[in-house]
């Protein structure tokens with residue numbers, strides 16, 4: 001599949017809300033955890049607000065034109081961006097300064113042959129995982145789960161069986177029960193099912209999507225270092 005035309009339609013758009021909402025949730029949970037950790041360390045609730053969640057290591061799977069990778073880099077994250085399309089890397093790097101470039105590792109790779117990836121604090125996969133070969137998907141998902149550190153976040157989409165593309169042999173689709181099974185053991189803070197006629201970048205289509213925001217259990221309070 002040649003994604004050039006799709007990338008052209010994406011140039012200049014804001015980062016997708018499933019990512020920005022996940023970052024907001026992460027910031028809120030981090031604040032609550034820091035408060036709790038300070039409380040344990042000092043024996044009293046802290047008066048000043050907890051520090052913001054620091055940017056850390058993110059993986060953007062199927063980063064495409066790169067809006068989300070650039071958003072994360074601008075916010076201070078170190079990012080491993082993965083995409084199989086030969087046109088992706090140049091698009092992702094466009095407009096980045098040297099300091100952001102230094103925090104970006106681009107892997108031109110297929111999900112089916114994913115390279116070694118670092119332990120991550122965030123895995124973002126926007127509208128991309130459904131394009132993995134169904135036979136390779138269980139291994140890909142196991143790899144994703146394996147990269148998530150304690151307290152790390154996942155944000156992205158799965159496609160459901162009512163989607164216009166359902167039945168394509170080279171894509172994977174999951175119904176609600178299967179999505180729940182994929183997310184077992186994660187704290188799900190957002191799971192929105194969208195099953196409706198709509199539009200894609202190329203015209204009308206029926207979408208059946210699951211927008212997911214979830215995280216792994218946080219490390220135990222008494223095991224966390226107190227920041228400061």
Ligand SMILES: C[S@@+](CC[C@H](N)C(=O)[O-])C[C@H]1O[C@@H](n2cnc3c(N)ncnc32)[C@H](O)[C@@H]1O
Pocket residue numbers: 003010016061062063064065066082083084085088109110111112125126127128131132133
């Ligand atoms: C619909 S686009 C989504 C791009 C971006 N995440 C976004 O939200 O706009 C799907 C992306 O996944 C990439 N992709 C599709 N199949 C892939 C595969 N098997 N391995 C790696 N990347 C793949 C495509 O090159 C494309 O950039």
